[in-house]
Amino acid sequence: MDWAEATGQARERAFAAGALAPIDTHAETLSDEGLTYVVRIVRSILRKQRAGAGKPVDPFAPPYESDLVVGELPPAHMALLNKFPVLDRHLLAVTRDAEPQTNLLTAADCEALLRLLGGWDGLVFYNGGAAAGASQAHKHLQIIDLPLAPVGPALPVAQALAAGEPDDGIGRSPGLPFPHARVRLPESAWRDPAAGARVVHKTYLDLLQAVGLPPAGSEQPGAYNLLATREWLWLVPRSRQSCEGIEVNALAFAGTLLVADESHLATLKAMGPAACLRAVCT
Numbered sequence: 620m621d622w623a624e625a626t627g628q629a630r631e632r633a634f635a636a637g638a639l640a641p642i643d644t645h646a647e648t649l650s651d652e653g654l655t656y657v658v659r660i661v662r663s664i665l666r667k668q669r670a671g672a673g674k675p676v677d678p679f680a681p682p683y684e685s686d687l688v689v690g691e692l693p694p695a696h697m698a699l700l701n702k703f704p705v706l707d708r709h710l711l712a713v714t715r716d717a718e719p720q721t722n723l724l725t726a727a728d729c730e731a732l733l734r735l736l737g738g739w740d741g742l743v744f745y746n747g748g749a750a751a752g753a754s755q756a757h758k759h760l761q762i763i764d765l766p767l768a769p770v771g772p773a774l775p776v777a778q779a780l781a782a783g784e785p786d787d788g789i790g791r792s793p794g795l796p797f798p799h800a801r802v803r804l805p806e807s808a809w810r811d812p813a814a815g816a817r818v819v820h821k822t823y824l825d826l827l828q829a830v831g832l833p834p835a836g837s838e839q840p841g842a843y844n845l846l847a848t849r850e851w852l853w854l855v856p857r858s859r860q861s862c863e864g865i866e867v868n869a870l871a872f873a874g875t876l877l878v879a880d881e882s883h884l885a886t887l888k889a890m891g892p893a894a895c896l897r898a899v900c901t
């Protein structure tokens with residue numbers, strides 16, 4: 620399944636039907652400690668609803684809003700458009716059975732992740748818990764386009780990820796200014812998602828261990844962000860949701876941030892994005 624194409628087509632239909640509430644932003648780039656970050660600044664006043672705010676509705680439980688459905692994602696997910704997109708193409712893979720976002724990823728989640736990458740050369744991310752930037756409590760993976768923005772580098776952290784090999788196995792990159800563990804993803808994993816899922820699931824548990832979050836049972840041992848491209852899988856331990864009022868989710872660790880207004884942009888410039896990212900990890 621070409622998930623990128625299917626998402627683009629579904630987006631056009633949903634937009635025409637008035638089912639989307641896009642968030643209008645403009646972008647700036649900021650350079651700091653050897654990386655160039657893409658920062659989007661919200662123009663419209665719409666804000667994401669935090670889990671627990673307002674009515675306790677689960678938007679990812681059936682019945683699904685039909686305009687948002689892109690398709691079934693085997694073996695256990697439904698692919699839905701993001702109703703409040705900042706980016707043109709932004710797909711959510713929600714578990715068909717209700718499951719908490721703070722549960723550890725399963726082999727089925729890893730298979731969904733690999734199927735997405737197989738049909739879309741994009742960036743998959745997972746916000747493991749509210750402290751990692753999740754606004755919804757129902758388990759969901761997400762995928763967006765690369766390049767991340769028309770301005771700046773396609774994937775700002777790409778070069779840094781490759782620095783300071785070990786070429787195989789789990790390592791850390793001296794080029795990334797925040798705690799993390801990262802590993803190369805073999806092409807065979809997304810070419811054969813059913814088989815690759817078992818390997819990637821084990822690797823994911825090893826990444827958690829490597830950042831000091833030893834997995835046990837079904838619940839995550841602490842908040843974290845997971846990111847994946849066709850080339851890399853990386854995981855970042857989290858201690859808090861925001862720094863100086865700037866909310867940080869997984870995308871920040873790919874090199875792109877979203878700020879609510881110009882005053883938050885000024886704060887980010889003053890402290891530097893790298894310090895901001897470190898502050899939410901420790």
Ligand code: AMP
Pocket residue numbers: 667678679687699700701702703704711746752753754755868
């Ligand atoms: P996160 O904030 O990382 O938990 O991601 C959840 C995403 O779901 C956000 O980007 C929201 O914009 C999006 N979202 C919130 N409500 C809905 C909904 N009713 N249908 C589809 N997407 C939604």
